[in-house]
Amino acid sequence: MGRWEPNASGRLSEAAMELYVERGFEQTTVAEIAQRAGLTARTFFRYFADKREVLFAGSAILEEHLIAALESTPASASPMEAVAAALDAAATMLGQRREFSRRRQSVIAANAELRERELIKMASLSGALAAGLRRRGVADSDASLAAEAGIAVFRVAFERWVGEPTDRGLATIMRESLEQLKALTAAS
Template sequence: MSRWKPDARGRLEKAALDLYNNQGFDATTVTEIATHAGVTERTFYRHFADKREVLFPGDNPLIAPLANATAAAPAALPPLEVIAHALTEAAPVFEEREDLIRQRQAVIAANPELQERELAKLAALASTLAHALRERGLETITAVLAAEIGIAAFKVAFERWVNDPGRHTLAQHIRETLDTTRRLTTTDEHAATTDDSAGPIRLDS
């Protein structure tokens, strides 16, 4: 198969995820990924520095949408509402690649080293949100706290979405999880509840 066939990167990504899930991340080689995708190893390295970068691309596709959506949120919104707006605006980045995202998460869940890398990625997203909130005029401690709370809620929402048999949207899970977060400081009798149509919230990773 020609190395110049269109969408080589996409075929490499799909081939890698198939192999990672079928035989394990550690057992899979770059040679196997390239062969499975029908390209050369040289083509693989043109798109990815190593096999981990298939799972964690250097140009995180969520950074720009989060920063832009935070900047564009209405000025009157309080910090957590800005976070909710930014996260739901960025949700399509994942939803348009739903099947691949679920494959990716299955690989990460099976590998503790990759789980640590995923946490580092989430920390980078929190930093992005905090910076964007500071650009809106928030003081540093408020911006950092709102960003950390938002990413913690996103982590829970993302896991619920990945494991959701009802296939609700990621945006819906984000809204529900942030609604639960807001109720944590209230005395309402329903404060500890959430919509369990997609199953209970799991706090483990």
């Protein structure tokens, strides 16, 4: 093992994101990421399985946050209220990393394989939310619909947040998008 480096994981993420934006994801090597961060490739592999992992390491933590929030919602909350609480937790976690999120989004949008990976992560998030709702006693199809609707709100709100020149927080935009979905479905 090499010597301990302060905040190696954060420096590697930062360096990777810079290079992905500058050169494109495919054109960037792990050696270049490590060099930009002032670390070795060996250190890189202590934190990430590969260069794709830098972009998706946060997804598992995001899922944990969402599910923990869902589970701490009072039993009296409706399925969509519980989902909204989970989205609030996601907004709190991601909200502090707008610049990172914005760059990550542009890197993923530019690469078909990464877009597919992101779809899979979102489907996994939806499945975890639905399972969490079923554990709260919500019926099967209600749980699936509420979870899918929640992920739809999450995606649309997230894209607006990273895409718009706005100072408004992600949580505010998520709540707005949920209201928007409510208005859309009411008019059908």
